[in-house]
Amino acid sequence: MVESSNSPTPGFGNVPTKPSWERKKKRKSTPISAVVVISLIFGGGAGAAFGYLAADFSNGVSNDTADVSQVNKPTPVPINPATETVSQIVQNVRPSVVSIKAEGNSGSGTGSGFIFREDGYVVTNNHVAAPALNGGELTVYLEDKTAFRAELVGRNASYDLAVLKINATGLKPLKIGDSNAINVGDLTVAFGSPLGLTGTVTSGIVSALNRPVTAGGQDDQSFISAIQTDAAINPGNSGGPLVNGQAEVIGVNSAIATLGLGAQSGSIGLGFAIPINQTQRIVTEIINTGKSSTPIAGISIDSTFRGVGARIAEVVSDGPAASTDIKVGDIVTKINGELVEDSTELIVAIRRNNPGDTIVLTVKNEAGNEREVSVVLGSREEG
Incomplete structure (x- = not known):
């Protein structure tokens, strides 16, 4: 298992010692880039809670000289121009988008989802379904306002995904795209029910890929290699589909960045979606077994480390990394050749990998000597 071994929640770059809003109040002027909050986009009712993470991007600029030829560059992906207009995409996709109401002892709220199979399986976020745990109630509303009581088939908090089942057949499932085949600049269209406004559609582009995003509380924390988009995403969009120019779902809307002004605010053009390739594996496992697997390396990370990379705090005795020469105090600087900035x-x-995959970690010991270590990923079952 890879987790923080200390109480601060890991996030983008360094974890602030105080909430971002406290630091902001002490300054008359704060650069926008310095204080950002990642918020789950669940339309909350009375008692609902939003997970968030303060993120500090003001890490300074290095004066060291770097060989840019050694910097990892992404493998080019063929460009697939949009084959449909936004209006055509809306007509094709909107019948497959649903609104969701979750009610329980811990609160209530609204979110979104989409039809995954014609026999009633619906995909949404874990944080949308979570208020209905332990005896709560889930209701799914189709585009025509038809309401169905929904069953929670299973969920995976680590990926912020959940699968619901309604007693209906002949539904129109969304076409599944390939989130590994998208490029920055590709058209995106986001669907959902922000602030309870069902049938809302916004459009934009892919702003970035593989953006590391973490959101939620300590007990239900999600780590997402997200698709970033500037399509407007707001509270209540959670669980709705992000689709491409071919009307294929490429991601599940999950979180937005705000300016950390206290109360949750709306879109500032920084939305994040869970890639559909990761989603499809998790969802298929849940439908087949009621549970799903999360890949683990069998190491814990020191969240107090402020240098570049991720410092090993523990090697789990019976975990996947136990049979390697990874040691406590080693610093992971790369994974599969990609630079690692932080935990x-x-x-x-x-x-981003599956259980059973082999990853190659570049690790540096306390003397500064680097070596490569291969780890076959294990799994942790979630349901």
Whole structure:
């Protein structure tokens, strides 16, 4: 298992010692890039809670000289121009988008989802379904406002995904795209029910890929290698589909960045979606077994480490890394040749893989000597 071994929640770059809003109040002027909050986009009712993470991007600029030829560059992906207009995409996709109401002892709220199979399986976020745990109630509303009581088939908090089942057949499932075949600049269209406004559609582009995002509380924390988009995403969009120019779902809307002004605010053009390739594996496992697997490396990370990379705090005795020469105090600087800036980047990169995959970690010991270590990923069952 790869987790923080200390109480601070890992995030983008360094974890602030105080909430971002406290630091902001002490300054008359704060650069926008310095204080950002990642918020789950669940439309909350009375008692609902939003997970968030303060993120500090003001890490300074290095004066060291770097050989840019050694910097990892992404493998080019063929460009697939949009084959449909936004209006055509809306007509094809909107009948497959649903609204969700979750009610329980811990609160209530609204979210979104989409039809995955014609026999009633619906995909949404874990944090949308979570208020209905332990005897709560889930209701799914189709585009025509028909309401169905829904069953929670299973969920995976690590990926912020959940599968619901309604007693209906002949539904129109969304076409599944390939999130590994998208490029920055590709058209995106986001669907959902922000603030309860069902049938809302916004459009934009892919702003970035493999953005490390973590959101939620300590007990239900998700680490996502996200698709970033500037399509407007707001509270209540959670669980709705993000689709491409071919009307294929490429991601599940999950979180937005806000400016950390206290109360949750709306879109500032920084939305994040869970890639559909990761989603499809998790969802298929849940439908088949009621549970799903999360890849683990069998190491814990020191969240107090402020240098570049991720420092090993523990090697789990019976975990996947136990049979390697990884040691406590080693610093992971790369995974599969990709640079690792901090603990969140390492966790997110591991979770881009499947259980049973082999990853190659570049680790540096306390003397500064680097070596490569191969780890066959294990799994942790979630349901």
